[in-house]
Amino acid sequence: MTVLEAAPPFVPTMPRTGKPFSVRMSNCGSLGWVSDKAGGYRYQPTHPETGEAWPPIPAILLDLWSDVASYPELPEACLVNIYSEQAKMGLHRDEDEEDFAAPVLSVSLGDTARFRIGGTARKDPTRSFDLESGDVVVLGGESRLVYHGVDRIKPGTAELGLDCVPGAARINLTLRRVSTP
Numbered sequence: 001m002t003v004l005e006a007a008p009p010f011v012p013t014m015p016r017t018g019k020p021f022s023v024r025m026s027n028c029g030s031l032g033w034v035s036d037k038a039g040g041y042r043y044q045p046t047h048p049e050t051g052e053a054w055p056p057i058p059a060i061l062l063d064l065w066s067d068v069a070s071y072p073e074l075p076e077a078c079l080v081n082i083y084s085e086q087a088k089m090g091l092h093r094d095e096d097e098e099d100f101a102a103p104v105l106s107v108s109l110g111d112t113a114r115f116r117i118g119g120t121a122r123k124d125p126t127r128s129f130d131l132e133s134g135d136v137v138v139l140g141g142e143s144r145l146v147y148h149g150v151d152r153i154k155p156g157t158a159e160l161g162l163d164c165v166p167g168a169a170r171i172n173l174t175l176r177r178v179s180t181p
């Protein structure tokens, strides 16, 4: 069974307002990132709709982490972000984890995304660049807590489409260590 069969994509909603994200999400790993109006941003061991445990992180992603992360422990969470052609992600910091010593490592698949990155304060200047299919981003060390987001997807730019996931123009896999070892 694939990760998305075991843990079907859900639409997270913003804390307090309940406004839906334009990105659909799923997770694999012992913990998954979720968000909703009542509970806000958090990690939990089960899918918010099915109540099932998240499926394991595929070995190929754990191997990538071991090769690139320079961190002794394995990630606990792999967030699967599913972007339609219209989806985007506002400027934010990944700060729901306990352990900021570990990097955040992300893999982009499918259509190119215009990625924006700034500094550790929201008002810091930002710059943007394209993330293409196969690109890996490591937010670690001084850049672990920088603001970042996805301005837009560039439809039809992928050499290989993501036909296996309905409605997906781009998928981003974000590996994170959540707890301190």
Ligand SMILES: O=C(O)CCC(=O)C(=O)O
Residues within 6 Å of the ligand: 079, 081, 089, 094, 106, 108, 113, 115, 131, 148, 149, 150, 172, 174
């Ligand atoms: O889709 C991306 O490249 C970024 C995803 C992201 O920042 C996140 O999931 O926190």
Ligand SMILES: [Mn+2]
Residues within 6 Å of the ligand: 092, 093, 094, 148
């Ligand atoms: Mn992020």
